Amino acid sequence: MLKIINLHARVEDKEILRGLDLEIRAGEVHAIMGPNGSGKSTLAGVLAGKPLYEVTQGEVLYNGKNLLEMDPEERAREGIFLAFQYPVEIPGVSNTYFLRAALNAIRKARGEEELDPVAFLQLVRSKMRILHMDEELLKRPVNEGFSGGEKKRNEIFQMAVLEPMLCILDETDSGLDIDALRTVADGVNALRSPERGFLVITHYQRLLNYIVPDFVHILYDGRIVKSGGKELALELEEKGYGWIEREARQTVGASAAGA
Amino acid sequence: MTTPTTTIEQLASREYKEGFYTDVEMETVPKGLNEDIIRLISAKKKEPDWLLEWRLKAYRHWLTMEEPRWWPNLTIGPIDYQDIIYYAAPKPRKALGSLDELDPEVRRTFEKLGISLEEQKRLAGVAVDAVFDSVSVATTFKEELARHGIIFCAFSEAVRDHPDLVRKYLGSVVPYNDNFFAALNSAVFSDGSFCYIPKGVRCPMELSTYFRINARETGQFERTLIICEEDAYVSYLEGCTAPMRDEHQLHAAVVELIAVGRNSHIKYSTVQNWYPGDKEGRGGIYNFVTKRGVCRGEGSKISWTQVETGSAITWKYPSVILQGDNSVGEFYSVALTKNRQQADTGTKMIHLGRNTRSTIVSKGISAGQGQNTYRGLVKIMKGAANSRNYSQCDSLLIGNRCGAHTFPYIEVRNSTSQVEHEASTSRIGEDQIFYCKQRGLSTEDAVNLIVNGFCKQVFLNLPMEFAVEAQKLLGVSLEGSVG
Numbered sequence: 001m002l003k004i005i006n007l008h009a010r011v012e013d014k015e016i017l018r019g020l021d022l023e024i025r026a027g028e029v030h031a032i033m034g035p036n037g038s039g040k041s042t043l044a045g046v047l048a049g050k051p052l053y054e055v056t057q058g059e060v061l062y063n064g065k066n067l068l069e070m071d072p073e074e075r076a077r078e079g080i081f082l083a084f085q086y087p088v089e090i091p092g093v094s095n096t097y098f099l100r101a102a103l104n105a106i107r108k109a110r111g112e113e114e115l116d117p118v119a120f121l122q123l124v125r126s127k128m129r130i131l132h133m134d135e136e137l138l139k140r141p142v143n144e145g146f147s148g149g150e151k152k153r154n155e156i157f158q159m160a161v162l163e164p165m166l167c168i169l170d171e172t173d174s175g176l177d178i179d180a181l182r183t184v185a186d187g188v189n190a191l192r193s194p195e196r197g198f199l200v201i202t203h204y205q206r207l208l209n210y211i212v213p214d215f216v217h218i219l220y221d222g223r224i225v226k227s228g229g230k231e232l233a234l235e236l237e238e239k240g241y242g243w244i245e246r247e248a249r250q251t252v253g254a255s256a257a258g259a
Numbered sequence: 260m261t262t263p264t265t266t267i268e269q270l271a272s273r274e275y276k277e278g279f280y281t282d283v284e285m286e287t288v289p290k291g292l293n294e295d296i297i298r299l300i301s302a303k304k305k306e307p308d309w310l311l312e313w314r315l316k317a318y319r320h321w322l323t324m325e326e327p328r329w330w331p332n333l334t335i336g337p338i339d340y341q342d343i344i345y346y347a348a349p350k351p352r353k354a355l356g357s358l359d360e361l362d363p364e365v366r367r368t369f370e371k372l373g374i375s376l377e378e379q380k381r382l383a384g385v386a387v388d389a390v391f392d393s394v395s396v397a398t399t400f401k402e403e404l405a406r407h408g409i410i411f412c413a414f415s416e417a418v419r420d421h422p423d424l425v426r427k428y429l430g431s432v433v434p435y436n437d438n439f440f441a442a443l444n445s446a447v448f449s450d451g452s453f454c455y456i457p458k459g460v461r462c463p464m465e466l467s468t469y470f471r472i473n474a475r476e477t478g479q480f481e482r483t484l485i486i487c488e489e490d491a492y493v494s495y496l497e498g499c500t501a502p503m504r505d506e507h508q509l510h511a512a513v514v515e516l517i518a519v520g521r522n523s524h525i526k527y528s529t530v531q532n533w534y535p536g537d538k539e540g541r542g543g544i545y546n547f548v549t550k551r552g553v554c555r556g557e558g559s560k561i562s563w564t565q566v567e568t569g570s571a572i573t574w575k576y577p578s579v580i581l582q583g584d585n586s587v588g589e590f591y592s593v594a595l596t597k598n599r600q601q602a603d604t605g606t607k608m609i610h611l612g613r614n615t616r617s618t619i620v621s622k623g624i625s626a627g628q629g630q631n632t633y634r635g636l637v638k639i640m641k642g643a644a645n646s647r648n649y650s651q652c653d654s655l656l657i658g659n660r661c662g663a664h665t666f667p668y669i670e671v672r673n674s675t676s677q678v679e680h681e682a683s684t685s686r687i688g689e690d691q692i693f694y695c696k697q698r699g700l701s702t703e704d705a706v707n708l709i710v711n712g713f714c715k716q717v718f719l720n721l722p723m724e725f726a727v728e729a730q731k732l733l734g735v736s737l738e739g740s741v742g
Contacts, residue, residue, distance in 0.1 A: 048697050051689065076699040088694040092712030101708065102698035109699070141712065158698065 001026050001063055001197050002047075002166055008057035008222075009046045016042040018222035019058070024166070029198040031208055033233060034219035035241040040201045041085060043219070044170040047199075048082040049075050062166070076102075077109035079165030083155040083172050090142040095154070096124065098142045099161055106162060127160040131187045149180040156187040167191065168199045173207040185210030205237035220248050278503030278534055281368040281473050285392070288346040290476065294318065297446055300346045304415045304449075307422060317435035317445030324439045332632055332664055333601055335572055336507065338545070343509060345447045347474040348394040365396055372500060374469045385496075386411055388452045388468045392477055395450040400464065409493075410455040411466050414482055417453035424455060428486055432515040432551045432580070440511040441549040444480045448513065451481035456491040458520060465494050465722055472501035472533070472544070478509035485527070489520025489556060495527050496725055499569070501534040505542045507571060508534075514577075516552030518559035518586070525552065526562045527577070528721050530729050533569035538627075540599030543571025550577035554586035557612075562589040564720045566729040567602060576634065578607035581615035581643070588617040591717040595733060596629025596661070605635035605666075610643035610676070619650040622714050625661035632664040637678055639671045646676045654684040655713050657706070707733070 002024040009017040016039045024030050034040050046053045047060065049072035060067040067075065090098065104114040115123065128135065131153055143151050152172050159167055169188070173181055188198070188211050200211055208216070208230060216232040217224045220241075225248045226232065236244070288299050297318055301311040326338070349362050361376070369376055369389050376389055376397045386400035388411065395413030404411050410421060417425050435445035452468040472479045487493055501508065510533060516525050527550075536543025546569075552561040563577040579588030590606035608617035623631035637648045654663030665682050687709055695705035711718070711730055718726045 050693055072693060072696040073699055073701055076697050082697050084694065084697075088688070088690050090691055090694070090709060090712055092715035093708055098695075098698075098708070101704065102695075102700060105699040105701070105704065162698070 002067075002199075003061040004058070005060070006058040007043075007046070007055065007060060009042055009053050009055045011042070011052055011054070015056070016053075016222055017046065020219075020223055022217065022224060024197045024199060026165075026197055027194040028215065029192065029200060029211065029213045031200045031202060031211075031213035031216045031230075031233060032219050032224075033202060033205075033216060033236060035244075036203075038219045039222045040219055041170055044082055044085075044168050044199075044201055047075075047168055048072060048080065073105070074109075076164075077106050081159050081162060081164035081167050083152075083159055083167070083169045085170040085172075085174065087143045087146075087151040087155055089144045091144050093142050094139055095142050096121075096138045099124070099158060102158070103162060124161060127157060130160060130190050131157045132183055133157055148175040149177065152176055152184060153180065153187075156184050160187055160191060163191075165195065166197045166199070168201070170201050171203060172200075173202055173204065181207065182210060205233045208233045218244055220244050275503055275534055277372060277500035277532065279371070280502040281364050283362055283364045283473070284350040285474055286348050286350045287344050287474065287477070290344050291341040292318075292343070292345060292447065296345055300447060300449065303346065304418070306415075306418055309426065310418060313430070313435065314446050317442050318447075320436045321439070321442035321446055324442055327439050330603055330632070330634070332630060333572060333574070333603055335545070338507075338509060340443075342476070344474070344477040345480070346449055347392040347477045349391060349396065361396055365391055368471065368473065369469065372469070372471070374498075385465045385467055388413060388466075390450050390452075390468060390470045390481060392449075392472060392474050392479065395452070404462075404464070404466075407460050407463060408457040409460060409462055410453065412453055414448075414451040414453050414484065417484070421453070421455070424486065425453070425484070428484055428515065428517055430515075432517060432553050433513050433549050438549060440547045441513050444482060444511050444513045444549070448480045448482040451483040451512070453483070454485040454493060454495060456487045456493045456523075458488040459490045460488075461491065462493040465496055467496040467498070470497065470499040472499075472508060472510065475504065476506070476508075478511065480510075481512045483512070483514040485514075485516045485525055487516075487518050487520070487523040487525045487559075490522050491520065492524045493526070494722055495525070496530070496722065497528070498530045498532065498728075500532050501544055503534050503537075503542065507536075507543060507545050509545050509547070510570075512548045512550075514548070514550040516561055518552065518554045518556055518561050518583075520556040520559070521583075522558045523556050524560045524562075527552070527564070528725055529563075529565040529567070530725060531565065531567045531569050531573070535569050535598065535600050536571040538598045540571065543600070544569065546570035546573045546575065548575040550575060551580070552578070552588075553580040554583050554588065554612075554615075556586070557583040558585045558587075559583050560587040560589070562587075562591075562720070563606065564591040564717060565593070565604075566717070566721070566733070567592070567594040567604060568733060570602075571600060573600075573602040573604055575604050576606055578609070579617065580609045580611065581617065581646070582611045583615075584612040585614045586612055587615070589720075590617075590619045590621070591720045592621045593624070593714045593717045593729070593733070594622070594631055595624045595626070596631045597626040599628050601630045601632075603632040603634055605633045607636040607638065608648060610637075610639040610646040610648070613642065613644045613646070615643055615646040617648045619648070619652075620716050621650075621652045622717055623652070623654045623663050624657065624710060624713065625654065625663050626657035628660045630662045630664070632666065634666045634668075636668040637670070639673050639676045639678070641672045643673050644675045646673065648676075648678045650678075650680045652680075652682045653713070655710065656684065656686045
């Protein structure tokens with residue numbers, strides 16, 4: 001469903017992604033790990049269409065379409081969802097209102113009927129149970145006054161309601177205590193299905209105990225330098241990123257010698 | 260590719276849908292201002308002598324006054340008061356007795372603006388007084404309201420049919436010599452609305468006035484007077500639009516509210532959408548208005564809610580004098596300035612009685628090169644023991660060429676009083692827009708959502724139908740070519 005080929009992207013003059021390749025098929029969960037500054041959040045931002053990033057080279061195909069030509073809202077309507085690392089506050093706009101506007105914008109784009117408030121509330125209630133959300137949270141303005149954990153849970157809740165096809169989680173585990181982590185993971189696992197793909201970006205192996213990935217990729221210096229199964233995450237946890245750095249340097253050295 | 264900032268700024272410009280002109284046969288007085296013109300206006304309205312005298316007194320006083328020294332943050336071109344037509348009215352086909360005799364063009368004008376003058380087609384629960392240039396052309400539901408003892412009619416009609424009430428209250432809150440524009444209005448005022456709610460009556464429908472400026476080179480100088488007796492309640496709404504023209508037109512109104520009796524309650528809402536001028540600042544209405552209410556009765560309440568999206572320059576400070584003990588004053592305001600619009604608006608809350616309370620919530624939105632100023636005064640006098648005020652002034656900036664200013668003045672002469680003031684300034688963040696877009700909303704919807712969220716506290720105070728209107732208006736005001 002998603003194919004990234006030789007992707008280069010930069011912020012202002014700084015090149016961050018330097019030739020990234022990745023393919024995600026429907027039903028798969030891919031985890032991306034990597035040290036700070038390796039380009040994890042940039043990858044998430046580029047896929048969602050964040051204006052800050054400029055793609056300088058490469059392509060991204062989403063269900064065969066050129067993703068990079070699409071506006072962020074088009075991507076969302078085509079089923080791409082980004083759970084933000086730092087969810088944004090929108091004062092005065094209730095969570096329910098926001099989410100219904102979003103859902104109806106997506107439904108409209110798909111040629112489906114808009115949901116009326118009653119049908120919407122039913123949908124929302126069923127999703128709230130999965131994430132143990134307090135109904136009070138629905139009435140509150142989007143993310144305003146939410147704790148860190150509540151914000152992250154709210155992201156996954158939105159994801160559950162919008163039912164996207166490709167879910168990108170950008171460090172959703174950061175700042176979560178173990179209980180919140182479990183709740184969030186339950187929410188994600190409930191959404192796993194043969195039609196849906198996941199890109200889980202994380203710093204720590206911990207989250208992957210709960211969301212078990214099919215593939216783990218290690219991002220270093222703007223490229224994927226190593227891929228493997230879920231055991232790669234454990235290996236990384238044990239050996240630390242220093243191991244990857246050394247390996248990466250060797251690979252670069254070897255290819256330089258070979259040239 | 261456009262940057263997000265320019266996209267947001269483009270959103271701030273749109274066509275002004277109400278900018279059409281209606282070609283009707285008009286009856287006007289010659290340009291300029293002198294005692295003869297005032298006598299002519301008064302004669303056209305067949306006014307009693309006392310009112311003519313009052314007008315002349317105001318005019319003579321006005322001659323001694325200087326045009327206000329504008330606040331340094333307002334830029335305003337010179338106004339030639341001799342180059343304005345002070346009275347313009349559609350020529351009546353016959354005597355204007357019933358709606359059927361109304362010029363169909365005038366009727367169509369209001370219909371185009373979404374104001375139907377046929378009672379059965381009206382939103383249930385809203386009575387309308389329609390003012391076209393200098394005259395009221397129709398008032399709906401008069402008979403039904405009369406059954407409750409409520410008087411709702413054109414000002415000139417009130418002068419004819421209820422002279423004692425008019426004489427008693429006219430100028431009692433805004434005296435003819437109050438300020439330059441109030442004096443000018445007192446001299447030349449044409450029509451406006453008059454409402455009287457008798458003791459113990461809760462007005463069963465919203466009363467509203469729709470003001471339309473149509474004729475070229477005219478000014479509109481209406482006067483509204485609302486009187487509420489003991490235990491009476493009224494909710495009054497006003498809306499206003501004007502054609503698009505390259506020249507500025509002057510609108511200098513006076514509104515007086517009198518909450519006379521115990522527990523009387525007046526709720527006054529405005530959605531102001533006068534022509535704002537074009538992108539370069541050509542044309543648009545100069546909206547210089549004096550609005551003031553007095554809470555005389557114990558426990559009485561006056562509440563101003565305004566949504567100001569139009570006019571080249573808005574200069575108004577709807578105020579409340581809290582005279583009765585335990586009386587309450589409120590001011591809720593949303594002011595939007597875009598392109599080259601300027602707004603200098605706020606309120607004055609004057610606390611005289613004991614245990615008086617006032618609340619001020621002001622939301623300023625600036626886009627394009629708009630300049631938005633909140634200017635307010637909270638004055639607590641010696642006798643106003645245990646009085647309280649809460650003020651909140653928030654500004655939202657869209658783009659990086661606009662401005663927001665806040666000038667709160669506070670004078671407290673009583674140590675048992677409490678005054679609170681909060682203020683904030685924020686910018687619509689690109690991160691907020693991106694967040695909304697990532698959830699499937701268009702940039703336009705995202706901006707509307709964020710702006711409406713910002714204004715929510717004020718919209719909650721508008722009557723239902725009006726809140727929807729206001730939200731839409733704010734929506735279209737920010738609408739534009741995206742991408």
